[in-house]
Amino acid sequence: MIYAPSDLWLRVPARPENVAVVRQALTGICEALAAEAKVVADVKLAVTEACTNVVVHAYGEDAKAPSIEVEAHPGVDGLSVVVRDHGRGILPRAESKGLGLGLPLIAALTRNVEIRRASEELGGTEVVMAFALDETAIEWNEGGG
Amino acid sequence: MNTQQIVVDRTEAGVSVVVVHGEHDVYTAPSLREQLTALVEDGSPVVVDLTPATFIDSSILGVLLGGLRRAREHESGFALVIGDASEPTVRRIFEVTGLFPVFPVFPSREEAERVALANGSE
Numbered sequence: 001m002i003y004a005p006s007d008l009w010l011r012v013p014a015r016p017e018n019v020a021v022v023r024q025a026l027t028g029i030c031e032a033l034a035a036e037a038k039v040v041a042d043v044k045l046a047v048t049e050a051c052t053n054v055v056v057h058a059y060g061e062d063a064k065a066p067s068i069e070v071e072a073h074p075g076v077d078g079l080s081v082v083v084r085d086h087g088r089g090i091l092p093r094a095e096s097k098g099l100g101l102g103l104p105l106i107a108a109l110t111r112n113v114e115i116r117r118a119s120e121e122l123g124g125t126e127v128v129m130a131f132a133l134d135e136t137a138i139e140w141n142e143g144g145g
Numbered sequence: 146m147n148t149q150q151i152v153v154d155r156t157e158a159g160v161s162v163v164v165v166h167g168e169h170d171v172y173t174a175p176s177l178r179e180q181l182t183a184l185v186e187d188g189s190p191v192v193v194d195l196t197p198a199t200f201i202d203s204s205i206l207g208v209l210l211g212g213l214r215r216a217r218e219h220e221s222g223f224a225l226v227i228g229d230a231s232e233p234t235v236r237r238i239f240e241v242t243g244l245f246p247v248f249p250v251f252p253s254r255e256e257a258e259r260v261a262l263a264n265g266s267e
Contacts, residue, residue, distance in 0.1 A: 016172035023168075023200075041234040048202045052171045101203040101242055108241050140233065141240050 007073045014059060014066040014085065019051045022070050026081065029072050033079065035133040042136050043079065046109040049102040050083035050127045058087035058125065078111065078132045086124035111137050149173050151180060160222070160258045161189040168200040174208050181212035190222035190261035194254055199232050206238060213248060222261030224249040 008029055012018040026047050030040040051068050059066035069084040107113050110129040118124035131137070149169060154162040161184045169177065184191050193209060195201065209225065216223035225248050227236055239245045251257040 016170075019170050019172060020168060023170075038233075041237060044200065045202060045234070045238060048170055048200075052202060052204060055171055101206065105203060105238070105241060138241065140237065 008071065010070045011067050012070075014055050014068045014087075016055055018068065019048055019055060022051050022068065022083075023048050025070070026072060029074065030079065030133075033074055033133055035079070035131075036135065038136050038140055039131060039133055042109040043081070043131050046106045046129055046131075047081055047083065049105050050081075050129065053102045053127075054083065054085040054087070058085035060088060063087055078130055081129045081131070082126050083129070084118045084124060084126040086118060086122040088123070109137055151177055153180060153184070155189075156258055158258065158262055159189065160192055160261050161187075162192045162194055162254065162258065164194045164197060165201075166197040169198060169205045170200070170202045171204040174204040177205065178208045178211060181208065182215060185212060185215045185219055185221055185223070188219065188221060190258075190264070191216060192224050192226060192254065192257040192261050194226040194228075194257070195235050196226055196228040196231050196254075198235050201235055201238060203238070203242070206242065206244060209248065210244075220264060222264045224251060224257040224261045226251055226254050226257045228252050228254075 008025060010022060010025055012021055023044050026043055027040060030043050035043070054068045066087060067085070071082040073080040106127065106129060111132050112130040114128040116126055116128070118126040150166040151173070152164045152166070154164065156162060163180060163184070165177070181191060181193070191212065193212070213223050227250050229252055249260055251260065
């Protein structure tokens with residue numbers, strides 16, 4: 001029998017060093033759910049990209065206590081992960097740094113993704129990602145590049 | 146050993162080999178960028194060995210792309226090593242983003258060093 005872990009709720013300061021903290025927590029959940037190793041790898045990457053977007057884009061420099069909120073909800077057919085901020089949102093901007101690969105990567109690695117306003121009251125954005133536990137959203141190329 | 150270590154070796158032929166160990170993301174990207182920038186601007190051919198890396202994200206891809214671009218501007222060699230022993234997860238981000246063909250990628254450090262020394266022209 002596989003033990004089903006409780007839902008995860010995590011809030012950490014939106015700082016670069018904390019992206020790994022979230023990644024490790026999600027890895028633990030996936031392993032407890034006996035997810036395929038390739039699924040675990042894709043969850044780690046997608047969640048990392050979502051958290052990085054929060055750290056890099058969501059808050060202005062004058063934000064008070066910027067945070068990343070993460071929820072993980074294991075279900076019978078997969079895992080739902082929500083990455084939320086209460087900043088100015090993570091939608092792409094003209095002055096954005098980086099490659100702009102974060103959201104396309106998330107879209108490629110998830111079975112479904114929804115990006116929406118986190119709260120009418122607090123603002124911010126939430127990225128809701130759905131993963132199957134037994135297969136990845138796109139096939140792995142075993143042969144490599 | 147620090148699980149996020151970045152080690153720079155210099156070969157006798159003058160190639161700088163940046164060996165990336167462990168997990169790397171937005172937290173370590175500035176350090177890798179700084180090291181690659183310094184090496185390229187110093188005129189050294191650069192090889193980045195990702196074989197001991199266990200995780201990289203798009204922040205690191207961005208740093209590698211920046212290193213490649215800067216090396217081309219300096220007409221200097223730049224190559225990556227993703228060996229057979231590399232974590233499949235490292236290979237994965239190159240595949241999903243379609244960026245494998247953009248980089249000179251070699252399975253062994255020796256090949257990468259040879260190409261970087263020849264200005265990455267192969």
